[in-house]
Amino acid sequence: MSLIAETANPLLERALLDKLLRRGEGPGSLGELEPVAVRLGLLQHSLKPRFREPQLVVFAADHGLAVDGLHPSAGKQTDEMALQILDGQQPLAAFARQMGLALSVVDCGLASQLPAHERLLQRKIAHGTRNTRVGQAMTVDQAHAAIRAGMEIGDTLPGNLVACAGLGVGSLESAALVLARLTDTPARELVNAGPSMSPETLAQVMIIVQGAQGRHRDVADPVEVLAAFGGFEVAMMVGVMLVAASKRHLIMVDGLAACAALLVASRIAPAVTDYCVFCRSRNHHGLDKALSLFQASALLELGLDTLDGTGACLSWPLVRSAAALLSEVIDAEELPSRPAGFEAPQVHSLYDPAHPDIPGLHGR
Secondary structure, three states: OOOOOOOOOOHHHHHHHHHHHHHOOOOOOOOOOHHHHHHHHHHHOOOOOOOOOEEEEEEEOHHHHHHHHOOOOHOOOOOHHHHHHHOOHHHHHHHHHOOOOEEEEEEEEEOOOOOOOOOOOOOOOOOOOOOOOOOOOOHHHHHHHHHHHHHHHHHHHOEEEEEEEEEEHHHHHHHHHHHHHHHOOHHHHHHHHOOOOOOOHHHHHHHHHHHHHHHHHOOOOOOHHHHHHHHHHHHHHHHHHHHHHHHOOEEEEEEEHHHHHHHHHHOOHHHHHEEEEEOOOOOOOOHHHHHHHHHOOOOOEEEEEEEOOOOHHHHHHHHHHHHHHHHHOOOOOOOOOOOOOOOOOOOOOOOOOOOOOOOOOOOO
């Protein structure tokens, strides 16, 4: 039996909606805050959802696809961008500090070795993945190792909210390949950035992507797809998301790599999507398509074109405000924290250091 429970609870949902109705001037008067508040109440199984020690984790890794001529963001390599985040030289770091989010960077598989830093987690599986056009980006054993490392990270993170974002030259294309294969979505719809992407650049990217798809045309199992197309950062986010959902924590999903991780995680434990809200840090057509695969939209649409994780920072006050509607606004007569008639579920950690196997994947 999966330790990740669905959040559906008609009795609690009705109580949450009734409570919100007393907060506003009529049904729907609180706009998009209402469905967010209901989701928070359901996943925390409470009429008064609250957050503590919210975490923003950026998972960084290099990709073998980059050798085929993919252009780094703003001409910067992955390790350079990671160091700038750690040193507070990126807006992402400033926003996280301003919003009260504890920011960490995970070295999942950078080609270089970063110097020690108090906010850097060293979990390197290898010095970058291999080129998926030539062979598997990683072995299945490496994919499992990365997922287990993510589960360990998820089990040790404080707080009850984690925002996940990926970082890496080639990360977007790798994630697009995973999403395309697992959903039968045309890869062009996922790698196309939109009007800002020249036809020549799109054509170059499609040559690379189609070469990788042709190399691994028969791969279908979710973890084998992940291994084929790569992304140590994607694999570690899979593990973090599974553990966060098993603890009934909120997951903020920001960017294409995080969407790919969520899709793989949902193939292992479908209920993990109940614990997610979606953010965006890029004005990217491929991300529009990825969000539609989950029948979701981003909490905020700010037209950003920056590092993944930035949108999560700016969306966090909205999430916090949605929770405050239920937990901070005082009724004329205080209600109990939970309606009568249901018991709070037990919360388990999905990660067991003594038995680190991934649920649903025994015998692989």
